[in-house]
Amino acid sequence: MARGFDDTEYRSRVARAQTLMAERGFAALLLSTEPEVRYFTGFLTRFWESPTRPWFVVVPAAGDPIAVIPSIGAPVMARTWLSDIRTWRSPDLSDDGVSLLADCLKEVAGKGTVAVPMGHETHLRMPLADFARLGGMIGPTMLAPDDGLMRSLRMVKSEAEIDKIRLACTIAGRAFSRVPEIAKVGEPLDRVFRRFQMLCLDEGADWVPYLAGGAGPAGYADVISPASSRPLEKGDILMLDTGLVYDGYFCDFDRNFAIETASAKARDAHHKLIEATAAGVEAAKVGATASDVFHAMDRILTGGAGGSDAGRYGHGLGMQLTEWPSLIPDDHTVLTDGMVLTIEPGIEIEGGFGLVHEENIVVRSDRPERLSPFADPELKVI
């Protein structure tokens, strides 16, 4: 697969954004996080791992986006489709891009509204003091919430984006099929984690930003722990949940494995998770809501009790490991063609321990398309 996207992909994103901006009366959109900047530019680097420098993209009401970035990023940004790239030598302790950005916003937006993502699942990636200073420079009434604009854009994926997520899923599927090479009785869990990441890379992942999991005789108490050094034991249920990246797009799904033998309880729990997954997929139709998908799974998992402390049964997926919407009772987002979702039911076996299962799909006008290679109902014994 070719890296990146054609310029037409970015132009289409900008056009969609500008249509929504016109509806809302926004003069410009100000973006500061990695996925927001990359969404309109294609600027792809792992350098965001460094929290030191702020990076900005300004989308005007008409015309191409403008990058306002540290000079260290100029060579990479120059390889994108953008032509208006404004740089300063960062870090600058007295003015780290703030006045350069203010000048750009005044030029582009005049006295109009500059929209900034401020809602659920968004952050501002610049120091708060600098944001306050920016507001003072351009007039404090100009910076306003984007009213969910970026959410509604990014929640629906293009076919080109879906192709990348599908490939990330394929790579992870190959890595999962090789887990018998690395997991057996006596193998410490942290070593399994390290070696699973190696398998993901060996199968073609660019990098492995996320790996979680657990192992125990009745499953695991949570799904966000780092690995302990406890060796795997006969009868353990091992779960690995990975978000690996290919060309800037994530997969996010897991697999459960029984070590040498599986208890009846564990097998039954796995069956029920697969059943709930199927119900969730079946419910993920165009026109249904995120809440509908939640309830379809919850009826099977808890008899309709309303979920668990994990909080949700799945979520959006794309340039980030988790995105909008959330599969929870109160999320009434209407599903449309091109939304990529994880379907992630969980079930308790005993005493707070249990299993979680996860698959990735894309909502389609007819029936959902599977992106991850769906697991068998039978818990795999290795």
Place this chain on the structure above:
Amino acid sequence: MARGFDDTEYRSRVARAQTLMAERGFAALLLSTEPEVRYFTGFLTRFWESPTRPWFVVVPAAGDPIAVIPSIGAPVMARTWLSDIRTWRSPDLSDDGVSLLADCLKEVAGKGTVAVPMGHETHLRMPLADFARLGGMIGPTMLAPDDGLMRSLRMVKSEAEIDKIRLACTIAGRAFSRVPEIAKVGEPLDRVFRRFQMLCLDEGADWVPYLAGGAGPAGYADVISPASSRPLEKGDILMLDTGLVYDGYFCDFDRNFAIETASAKARDAHHKLIEATAAGVEAAKVGATASDVFHAMDRILTGGAGGSDAGRYGHGLGMQLTEWPSLIPDDHTVLTDGMVLTIEPGIEIEGGFGLVHEENIVVRSDRPERLSPFADPELKVI
């Protein structure tokens, strides 16, 4: 090495924080980012990769910190030394922890000042709209900048922290020594990147959040690019720069390799980088400033012209890939025992292409201690 830290480490951090809070008249400290939360709690998870849920720690003027977190994190937080853990089921689209946090702050801080990191190299990791709502709930005058408090705490590392960084450096050093296994003529750079990450994991890294680099006959034009699929050629200079993590602490250094043969220009450039590194290390004395270290290197690299567009010749290092201070002319931070720094000189060979070298040290009362296994002056040919 044992994972995590003794409770005494966290109690000492809290005591230092509370001393600074008393000096500044703060009633509480409000923290929201991964390193800030972990600094006081030991809460370690890769789940921060998911941007969906906010997480908070409140440090009162006296007494232990309080965690205000999504219930999905309760089992992991319960394994830390904290006893006051308050949870809500997140994501909650109508109130994602805001009122729970407001209640906690009102209880802890009364009408006093709640300090929030707002300065250089900090972010707020919660939606801006929720931060505004929080301000309204607890009284808008109460949320104030932390006046560099977290910066001054985290910039000086404990011996227990330095032990972890040293081990991360050792692991990366072993991986770099195996680069001849994976880099040769005809090998595409992106495959070298994938396989280098596998080497880091094989040598004991928990994960590899950061890898950058480049390759070309006169070096590389920037140090933040993802890998291309261009095969290595005879005479290329290959650079790999990794920030791998062991138990939550980073290393950050690079190595240059000449593929089969090295030009005189490349060898000379590498010599000069090693000379500049030595000068930087020599200058990194207790009582000197970050600026002094910059100038010691810049005299060798540019004859004192004031650096390059990369912006700096090194930085702090610890729970994040890059931390305060910056080795730039305007950073007058006074170096003290226990500050961990990267020494990172760069030099142009021709037409915007050149080399960068990087090592990791800790400032000591006598002379700096090397944390990374320092490279030889001779550019390594493989």
